[in-house]
Amino acid sequence: xxxxxxxxxxxxxxxxxxxxxxxxxxxxxxxxxxxxxxxxxxxxxxxxxxxxxxxxxxxxxxxxxxxxxxxxxxxxxxxxxxxxxxxxxxxxxxxxxxxxxxxxxxxxxxxxxxxxxxxxxxxxxxxxxxxxxxxxxxxxxxxxxxxxxxxxxxxxxxxxxxxxxxxxxxxxxxxxxxxxxxxxxxxxxxxxxxxxxxxxxxxxxxxxxxxxxxxxxxxxxxxxxxxxxxxxxxxxxxxxxxxxxxxxxxxxxxxxxxxxxxxxxxxxxxxxxxxxxxxxxxxxxxxxxxxxxxxxxxxxxxxxxxxxxxxxxxxxxxxxxxxxxxxxxxxx
Ligand code: NDP
Numbered sequence: 001x002x003x004x005x006x007x008x009x010x011x012x013x014x015x016x017x018x019x020x021x022x023x024x025x026x027x028x029x030x031x032x033x034x035x036x037x038x039x040x041x042x043x044x045x046x047x048x049x050x051x052x053x054x055x056x057x058x059x060x061x062x063x064x065x066x067x068x069x070x071x072x073x074x075x076x077x078x079x080x081x082x083x084x085x086x087x088x089x090x091x092x093x094x095x096x097x098x099x100x101x102x103x104x105x106x107x108x109x110x111x112x113x114x115x116x117x118x119x120x121x122x123x124x125x126x127x128x129x130x131x132x133x134x135x136x137x138x139x140x141x142x143x144x145x146x147x148x149x150x151x152x153x154x155x156x157x158x159x160x161x162x163x164x165x166x167x168x169x170x171x172x173x174x175x176x177x178x179x180x181x182x183x184x185x186x187x188x189x190x191x192x193x194x195x196x197x198x199x200x201x202x203x204x205x206x207x208x209x210x211x212x213x214x215x216x217x218x219x220x221x222x223x224x225x226x227x228x229x230x231x232x233x234x235x236x237x238x239x240x241x242x243x244x245x246x247x248x249x250x251x252x253x254x255x256x257x258x259x260x261x262x263x264x265x266x267x268x269x270x271x272x273x274x275x276x277x278x279x280x281x282x283x284x285x286x287x288x289x290x291x292x293x294x295x296x297x298x299x300x301x302x303x304x305x306x307x308x309x310x311x312x313x314x315x316x317x318x319x320x321x322x323x324x325x326x327x328x329x330x331x332x
Contacts, residue, residue: 001026002307003066003096010051013248013318018051019311024066024270027100029079034089034103041094041328042070042120043314048247069094070125072116083108090119097307097330104204106253114289121154121325122292122299123285125274129241130158130217132277134165137239137270138215142167145209147228149173149196150219154325155241157188158288159217161297164189172208174201174224176320183323187298202227212236220245226256229267237268248318300324305331315329 001024008018029035047069061067070092075087080103083089089106093099107117121127133155134140146163150156151173151325160171173184173193184193192208205213205227214236216228221243228238246253262269291297302322304313310328317326 001096001098004307004310005064006051006061006067007063009053009063010048010248012250014048014051014315016275016311021308021311022066024096029077029100031079032103033079033085033100034075034106036071036073036089036091036093036099036101036106036332037075038073038094038099039088039332040072040117040120041310041330042125043310043317043326043328044069044125045244045247046267047314047316048318057275066093067095070120071099071117073099078103088116090124094328095310109229114292117303117325117327117329118299119146119299120327121301122158122297123288126154126325128249128277128281128284129160129274130155131163131288132274132280133239133241133272134159134162134215134217135167136277137241137272138167138217138237140168140215140237143169145172145212146215146217147172147174147205147209147213147231148217148219149224149228150242150244151190151193152177152323153219154217154322156217157184157299157324158297160184160190161188161291162288163215165291166207166295170209172205172213173325174204174220178305180323183300194205196224200227201275202230205231211223215239217241217303218243222246226258227299229256229258229261229269232265232267235266237270239270239272241272244318250256286322299326303329305329 005020008022010018083103091101091106148156148159152175170191173190174196180195181195184190194204212233213231216238219242222245313328
């Protein structure tokens with residue numbers, strides 16, 4: 001069995017030298033444990049933060065130890081009747097081919113209800129982030145105008161579609177290529193989309209939303225956040241979900257220059273962590289599952305195959321190689 005270790009803490013952009021793919025014994029499950037053959041692994045932007053030795057909401061990866069992350073797989077040996085051999089589970093020990101996990105720390109998933117990789121994306125962590133962030137953190141209401149950055153990614157593409165399905169007046173998205181921007185309007189039903197690499201975000205947002213926006217869902221930070229603050233109307237809200245433009249910075253980025261405009265416009269900026277919103281899970285699965293079945297909500301995945309390409313997939317995610325959720329698949 002092979003597993004990825006972090007062997008050095010990246011400075012700025014991670015490089016291949018910071019990681020090692022290591023051979024490990026396949027362990028036997030003890031009582032209450034299960035051995036899982038991982039089939040799909042998640043790579044996520046937050047993992048970049050766990051490579052730094054700083055205290056955060058997720059603990060840092062230890063050097064010389066296997067990295068962790070969302071994964072789904074099939075139980076191949078079991079030390080408990082609760083989760084038998086052949087069951088499929090969602091758990092937190094990705095970046096490896098075989099995972100030994102406490103059965104109590106897994107969620108049994110049904111491959112008949114949805115493709116297994118969907119439990120990492122559209123029906124999983126990124127999907128719930130979109131759902132909770134838009135509806136709860138940003139307090140979106142029907143009739144409002146919404147702007148989302150990172151809009152062709154896993155979270156962003158779902159935010160825009162949920163806003164549309166929940167009666168947004170106008171949905172605007174930004175992404176890093178013309179192809180991604182076209183996908184947003186042609187496949188996901190965004191009203192307007194732009195390529196942020198082509199011209200300043202503030203300019204393009206002004207053109208897309210001449211009367212301003214009510215809600216901003218921030219996946220990017222930096223000039224996107226500053227432009228959105230400029231465009232937010234009276235009582236506007238922003239959910240701060242991520243700041244991927246800054247994750248590889250070695251110095252803290254300067255804050256938005258227009259923060260004082262929050263005062264007059266009574267704007268709320270609210271940080272969002274998906275872990276706080278697990279109570280929405282049943283409602284989220286019911287509603288999003290329904291939209292998927294009815295064909296009202298679409299999703300894409302970018303699939304990279306093989307454990308040896310797990311790192312490439314992660315680095316590609318930071319560069320924007322993905323459209324929709326980035327998945328590493330490990331065929332048996
Ligand atoms: P995505 O599927 O959106 O993939 C990341 C995308 O970020 C890339 O495809 C790329 O798209 C974009 N990107 C990379 N660099 C930049 C940049 N400099 N400026 C603008 N865009 C950039 O990932 P996720 O959907 O998994 O995550 C989206 C965001 O949500 C991240 O910030 C992540 O940290 C955050 N998040 C937060 C959670 C929470 O609980 N707070 C939970 C889950 C995710 P492009 O080609 O468009 O540049």
